[in-house]
Amino acid sequence: MGFVDLKQPGNRRWIGLGAGVVAAVVAAFALWPAGQSAKPAGRPGGPDNRPVPVITATAGRKDIPIYLDALGTVQAYNTVTVRSRVDGELVEVLFKEGQDVRVGEVLAQIDPRTYRAQYEQAVAARDKDSAQLEAARRDLARYVSLGDRVTGQSVDTQRALVRQLEATVRADEAAISNARTILSYTVIASPLDGRAGMRLVDRGNIVRASDATGLVTLTQIQPISVIFTLPQQNLPAISDRLRQDGKLVVQTTQPETGLRIDSGELELVDNQIDQTTGTIKLKAVMPNAERQLWPGGFVNVRLLLSVRTNGLVIPAPALQRGPKGTYVFVVKPDRTVEMRPVKVATIEANQALLDDGLEDGETVVTDGVAKLATGSRISTGEDKGRP
Secondary structure, three states: OOOOOOOOHHHHHHHHHHHHHHHHHHHHHHHOOOOOOOOOOOOOOOHHHOOEEOEEEEOEEEEEEEEEEEEEEEEEEEEEEEOOOOOEEEEEEOOOOOOEEOOOOEEEEEOOHHHHHHHHHHHHHHHHHHHHHHHHHHHHHHHHHHHHHOOHHHHHHHHHHHHHHHHHHHHHHHHHHHHHHHHHOOEEEOOOOEEEOOOOOOOOOEEOOOOOOOOEEEEEEEEEEEEEEEEHHHHHHHHHHHHHHOOOEEEEEOOOOOOEEEEEEEEEEEEEEEOOOOEEEEEEEEOOOOOOOOOOOEEEEEEEEEEEEEEEEEEHHHOEEEOOEEEEEEEOOOOEEEEEEOEEEEEEOOEEEEEEOOOOOOEEEEEOHHHOOOOOEEEOHHHOOOO
16 A cells, blocks of 8 residues: 655645545535434425415306407498589588587588589470470371371371480480489488598588598497407307307407406408418407497407306316426315316306316315425315314
8 A cells, every 4th residue: 555645736636625525525414404304205295294274165067158369459330431422612511520420411511503503404404395295296196186188207207206305305304313413412411320530621622523532531330340350270169159049249348457348249250261370350240339449449359159058167276387287286085185187178257167187076276386296285274273
């Protein structure tokens, strides 16, 4: 056995490193509490393996609605830009900006004098031709009554004149109808029930039928439309429900508070899927009786797809998520818990509807799960006083 030469620098480094390791091991044993041992595997809990205080709930059955949620855009049910159909001076504006108007209500008046004169000329032309027609008919009747004393050619010529004048009178009647229609265009009326927007032309201006800018824009807001999209995977279920019920209920809620605004019906499922996004566009109609929906606004949309009758539900806080999916802590008769995977159908009003994993009447932990693992002992409010 040889001796280590402490004068060599390399040997001094190795000896120092070994001494440090020995010192660390000694310090670790010195700091380890006497009698300390690991908790029994599978029985974690509080200090000294005391029961973990938790809050529990019992799985039960109730009717749960199943909704499809989306973000929607409010649109006017109908929008009309009111324009003049004739040229002329705008002599009267009979609406106020923001006013509610009814169908047929007069909004504006174009100077009618030129068009009224054209109408009267058409009436006069008809009256003149009608008088000529009446005279020609009397002459034809006289020729026929004379019999052989009038040549057949004269009778035929007179009969042709009568037919010609009859055609002229019919043309005059058409001209009168056209002139009457054009004259009616000088009175501009609302084509729908809605609300007037900002006035785009002031009184006294000359307006033309070719103007790109109208007089005012009317929007129908009662009822009102809501446009939203859903993933194409929901289309078969929606189509099935429409075939069964003929209609689906749609609710709108406020994005900030979640409070319900209005409830209506699904009116339209678009005829094609957007290949870019893989979504289908839908349109719902809301009564909007309180006028809380306004064109251009954003709302949350809830399409009621179905109602699960007598479904098994638990409080949503009982659901936990892990690497293998969703699970709950189920309380066993011996007051210990086990982790059990569950399949969630939907969550509504803080209630989770389950498809699989639990039985009716089983108890689950809803609060205090942070310290739990399989086999943990628990205590609840009713456990006070138990040994």
